[in-house]
Every structure is written in structure tokens, then in C-alpha cells.
Amino acid sequence: MTPENNVLIGIDWADSKHDFHLFAPDGNVQTGIFRQAPEAIAEQIQSWRNDHPGATFAVAIEASKGALINALLQFDDVVIYPINPAALAYLRKSHRHGGGKSDPVDARRIAEFLRERMDELRPLHQDSPLTRELAGLSEGRRIAVDARADLANELTALIKQYYPMISGFSAAKPYASFLLSFLIQYPTLATAQAAGEATLRSYFHGLNMKRKADKLAKLIVSAKPVTTDSVVLRCSSRRAIMIAQQLQVLNKHIRSYEAAIKELLPQHPQYAVAASMPGTAANTQARIIAAMGDGEGRYKSAKSLQCASGIAPITEQSGKRKFVIARWACTKFLRQTFHEMAGLSITKSRWAKAYYEDQKAKGKPVNTAKRALAYKWQRILFRCWQSGTPYNEDRYIESLRRAGSPLYAKIQTLA
Known part of the structure; x- marks a missing residue:
């Protein structure tokens, strides 16, 4: 999308009606309300098209699924930017310290958020039907x-x-x-x-x-x-x-x-990669595919995957105090997927078992040890997903040996 052709729209959605605030490329502002009905949504999109011929409509909304999202996905000239409700909540408080809330104002805040941070936001991407x-x-x-x-x-x-x-x-x-x-x-x-x-x-x-x-x-x-x-x-x-x-x-x-x-499951192009993860059965493999997405996946790096899934911890520092805490702001189903995948791998992967036992020997609780193991598995899975290459246990252990990893010696003690 070229900035000069973008129409920025913030929508405060509800069950039966939606408030919107629109910033046009020429600086004009438009506000309004439309009903949650297929014909009303289509009419509103057509009205925007009539006012801004050839434009691309960037729509920010505090949701990534639902009836309105499903309706908007049908229009090729609409790009949806899901906004984290927590981010909007902090923005709202910065303007109204005592609370207070109205739908038209919220729609404007969402549109302003999109205008200021569009380069940092990721548009909603639809995976393949499979x-x-x-x-x-x-x-x-x-x-x-x-x-x-x-x-x-x-x-x-x-x-x-x-x-x-x-x-x-x-x-x-x-x-x-x-x-x-x-x-x-x-x-x-x-x-x-x-x-x-x-x-x-x-x-x-x-x-x-x-x-x-x-x-x-x-x-x-x-x-x-x-x-x-x-x-x-x-x-x-x-x-x-x-x-x-x-x-x-x-x-x-x-x-x-x-x-x-x-x-x-076997019909998916990345099935071989998902199936190569040790200990996983069909249900977990399907969840891995759902988490990673099509092709090279929806994540730019292994770190973004680790953060989005809540597996990566958060470091907080204030003055001389510095501590690490678990990351709770994530999709719980996604975090559960990798936590369970790590647990399953312990019985089938030699290095995973050695790493897990080493974490427990250091006094880590079971769930913390599994989360640490999931963190390492996500780096491996990300690389495999990017290249489309199934995981190979012997190859990975050999890489640990060549790198002189202390984990390699621990694997030998369990062999």
C-alpha cells in the first residue's frame, strides 16, 4: 500500500452496530455508524469507494476474528490491522485518566493509533483453506x-x-x-x-x-x-x-x-516437517501447522515465534533490580501447543530428554523445564519450517558435538 493512497479507518465494533472514524489522504475526516449486517457492510464499503476511488482501505479493529472480520475479508481493497485491546486501553487511559468511554471516541483513538503506528503493525493474513x-x-x-x-x-x-x-x-x-x-x-x-x-x-x-x-x-x-x-x-x-x-x-x-x-493432515505441504517433530501424533502435528502457518510461516524470526507464543520470558529492570518473569500476554492455545509438544518430545528425543533432566537437576520446576525446552524446540522448528526440511535427530546431535555443546556429554550419559 502506498501512503498517499491509504484511507485509514478505525472501527469500534459491537454486536449490532459499528462506529468508524476515517482519515482520508487529503486530510478530511469522516465519522459514522453502520449496522452489523452483510448488506449494510457492503453498502458502507461501496460508499467509501465512491468517496475515494482506487484507494486502499486500512481498517484497524480490536479483533482478529468474528462476524465483522469475516465480512471485511471478502473485499480485496480492505486490509485489516488487528489491534491488541490492551494497547488501546493504555492509550485510552492516557487521554482520560478518570476512565470514561464512548464508541465514537474509541473509533477515533483506533484510527489515530493506526496512523501513528502503521509501520509497526502487521496486517491480518489469511492462510490457505487447508x-x-x-x-x-x-x-x-x-x-x-x-x-x-x-x-x-x-x-x-x-x-x-x-x-x-x-x-x-x-x-x-x-x-x-x-x-x-x-x-x-x-x-x-x-x-x-x-x-x-x-x-x-x-x-x-x-x-x-x-x-x-x-x-x-x-x-x-x-x-x-x-x-x-x-x-x-x-x-x-x-x-x-x-x-x-x-x-x-x-x-x-x-x-x-x-x-x-x-x-x-497428510495433504498439507508442511506435513513432513510437522510429522518429524519427535513424539507428536496427528493432533499435535495439526496444531503445529496451525501455529506456524503456510509456506515459510507467519513469523519473521524464531524470536518473534517465541514471544508470540508466550514461551520467551520477559526481563524487567528498574534501577538495580532485574528479574525475569513468564510472559502471559499471548494466545493461550498457542502457548499450550508448544508446551505440550516439548513434553511429548522428552520420550522420543535423546537431546530433549537430556536437556529436560538437566533443567530439573538445576532445581527448575517441571513446567519451567518444559517451557525452556519448548524455547529451544521453537528455534529448531522455525529453521525447519523456513527451509521445508524435516527435523533429523542424528543430524542435530552431531551439530551439538561439533559445536562442543555441554549438552552432548549429557546425552552420552543417558545413552
């Missing part, structure tokens, strides 16, 4: 997994209160399919014992649990109730059935997400 779909699937799956974890914890706590015998099933996961099916079929110990040992044995056979069928049937029949209060049993069992059915639905959709990810 990358965006993998990103959407990964995020959707994670939301479902987190919801499942919350419900599973709730169910576990509830079962302890009225049906502790189920803990004797020794299910690997509290949302295991067989456990949920049993709980829905027999929501109280009394209903299970009333079915009888033979019926219970047949039930577990039907769940393909022949090896455990006899043991579980005997366990149920001989169990003693923790309570016989009919009110507690009725209320608790009703709630347990509700949670179990919700978990069944989440299990189904999580499997669906994972199947879609596995189908699309």
Missing part, C-alpha cells in the same frame, strides 16, 4: 477435550458421594465408554445388584469385556452402599446420567474431529 481448516479442527477438538475433562471431574466427584463402587472398575479414564454405558444402564448400586450376577456378566460380555466380566460382576454383587438415602440416590443418579450422556456425545464428536484431522 491450514485454516486444520486450525479450526484443532481448536474445536481442544474445546471439546477441555469440556470433557471438566465434566469427567464433575462425574468423578459425584460418584464418590453416592456410588463409589464404580471406582473399582479401574477405568483408565473417567469418560471410558464402558463406564458411561454402565452408569446409564445401572445408575445406582441397587439397580445393578437387582440385575443379578449372571445378567451383569452377560452385560459386560456385550461390551467386549470378557476378561473382566466375572470380576466386575462379583465386585458389584458384593459391594456395600455408601448411603441408602433415597433422596440422595434419586438426585445423584439423575445428575450422573445427565453428565454421562453429555460425555458420550463429547466422545463421539472428539473422535469425529480426530478422524477429520487425520484425513486432512
